Amino acid sequence: MLRGVLLDLAGVVYDGDTLIPGSAEAIGRLREAGLSVRFISNTTRSPRKALVAQLAGFGIEVSDDEVLTPAGAAIAWLLENGRSPHLVVHPKLGPEFDGIEFAGPPAVVVGDAGETFDYAMLNRAFRQLMDGADFIALANNRLFKDRDGLPSMDAGAFVAALEFASGAKATVIGKPAPAFFEAGLREMGCAAGEVAMVGDDAESDVAGALQAGLGAALLVRTGKYRAGDERRFDPPPTAVTADLAAAVEWLLSKRM
Amino acid sequence: MLRGVLLDLAGVVYDGDTLIPGSAEAIGRLREAGLSVRFISNTTRSPRKALVAQLAGFGIEVSDDEVLTPAGAAIAWLLENGRSPHLVVHPKLGPEFDGIEFAGPPAVVVGDAGETFDYAMLNRAFRQLMDGADFIALANNRLFKDRDGLPSMDAGAFVAALEFASGAKATVIGKPAPAFFEAGLREMGCAAGEVAMVGDDAESDVAGALQAGLGAALLVRTGKYRAGDERRFDPPPTAVTADLAAAVEWLLSKRM
Known part of the structure; x- marks a missing residue:
């Protein structure tokens, strides 16, 4: 049973200074479906407040404690x-x-x-x-x-x-360290098997999440994704989708 | 039968801008004994001409082609x-x-x-x-x-x-690559077993020379040497001496 979703930021929600189309609506759909959502980024160049402000600029309202960073x-x-x-x-x-x-x-x-x-x-x-x-x-x-x-x-x-x-x-400290994913699970109050990860890094987002015991890990073909990434690391992604909007569609369809 | 000697430079002949005491005389003794001498450095910060000039400043006369560098x-x-x-x-x-x-x-x-x-x-x-x-x-x-x-x-x-x-x-390209030691052997016209290496790096000078088949490799306790280095890498040095002067003493005594 899916109860929570961990989302990578750069390459999944936005790319540089540009929102990836459909991402804001997709995050809204997860929340409307009653799922816990946390953002788990390996970005070590920006303080958490800057990430929260960047999301707000895209119309995505999140609180500080919904964003997990390696610095924290x-x-x-x-x-x-x-x-x-x-x-x-x-x-x-x-x-x-x-x-x-x-x-x-x-x-x-x-x-x-x-x-x-x-x-x-x-x-x-x-x-x-x-x-x-x-x-x-x-x-x-x-x-x-x-x-x-x-x-x-x-x-x-x-x-x-x-x-x-x-x-x-x-x-x-950051992904793919199991302790970092576990901090996200604690924040949501979910067991590992109840949570799915969505990321563009087949190694640290996807293989890392599955090694930490998460129920599913989806690879998106945005951001740093390169053709064939889904075959490069072990374990492979649960599913590969075009972008976050398609990943959310996949997660919600499986949930029913 | 010893016919040639390969010498590291930094940490063996000199340390920074200072000649290590006894080094110039020790190199003279090798030459007087009729041995081929070549200098084999991993220095990649100075062109060969600068190394030759630095040696000349210490009263050690060498020609360009007696100095082997990774750049060459x-x-x-x-x-x-x-x-x-x-x-x-x-x-x-x-x-x-x-x-x-x-x-x-x-x-x-x-x-x-x-x-x-x-x-x-x-x-x-x-x-x-x-x-x-x-x-x-x-x-x-x-x-x-x-x-x-x-x-x-x-x-x-x-x-x-x-x-x-x-x-x-x-x-x-540089030490410990066997091809680099072999270039030195070719310059001297010696077989690997006829040549000894003297260096302060237990890994690239000493273990590297022995892996390339050289007859002996001596570790000196000058330059970057740290206590215990002789036990840190495989194969271990043929002998460990206080400095280049003592290494030359050891080589010439074994030769008789």
Whole structure:
């Protein structure tokens, strides 16, 4: 029995600054059907408030706590484990960590720093790791579809660089980490089998959700989707649809 | 029977701008004993002429063709395979590729670009790889001992970043690639078993040389050496000595 839906944002609801046609109506249909909806993004370049504002700009009203981001999950991890962040993140994300009373030894926290990644920034983090700091990856994505329509390197590449040089292994906070999906389930008060995921990343959204025990995971052919992605990762998607509107149609039809 | 010796440069002959005491005399002793000597460096930040000039400044006279660098081996590879370089290297190394008539599809060539590594540079190379370019790593070292005495990230980290993001696998040109050691053997006209390697990197200098079939590989406790390195890689060094002077003493004593 389907009770909740987790939705990826970039590449599913919108693409860059453009709403993907039919997405706002599709989200409305899920809510009208009485389903819990949460947004689970691996975006590590924007604070949660910016994502909520972006959705509002598209006419999609969501509250802060309906949006799950790796930064939010990382802050919870740092507080639980008594660590202070050494941030390797985009300047826009930095303020998300401001005003929180962290204490304890350092943990290197790597996100998608985008064009601000440079040698000095990475080498400072590398030296922290060599001195024994913990190592947190907000996300481990290979690439994303950039504003010019071409693929660009995502945070995972820089996590791989630091892992290779230091010999340390990062703990991934975002998708496909099961703990991140589980945080979404807790928010909805649903069991894993009662929830479906919709994403454009066959690896971290879809295979990750199914590995976390979710009842279904749908791959959409928008955003970073490339032909054949549904055959590239294990387990494969429960279904592949043209876009979010078609995914919602599929979910609601199965529900009856 | 020992007929030739391959010597690493940084961390063995000199450390930063400083000659390691006894190195110049030790190289003189090898030559007086009638042994062939070649310098085999993974440095990808300096053109060969700069290395030769640096050695001359320490009173060690060598000719250009006694110094083997990954850039030289990469140029040979590009010409043999009909590829044009897309360079991700330090600005100082760029001129090494000037004036050579390359032709054919692109090959991404990654060296230690040092502080000049940035997102834009890596992302351009990433997109070339996504479009099917070949992928050459001048070196794959994890770290080097920086001028401030601390470890810094080396080229291998950025190779790992590009490999992770693109899914392409780099062909390594420098040590520990057997072909690089073999180029040194050819220069000396020696069989692998007749040559010893001396280096401060237990992985690429020492284990690499032994895997390439060299008769002996000595690890020196200078440069990037850290306590226990001799037990970290397989095969382990033939011998471990305090420095190059002691390594030469060891080689000449075994020869008698």
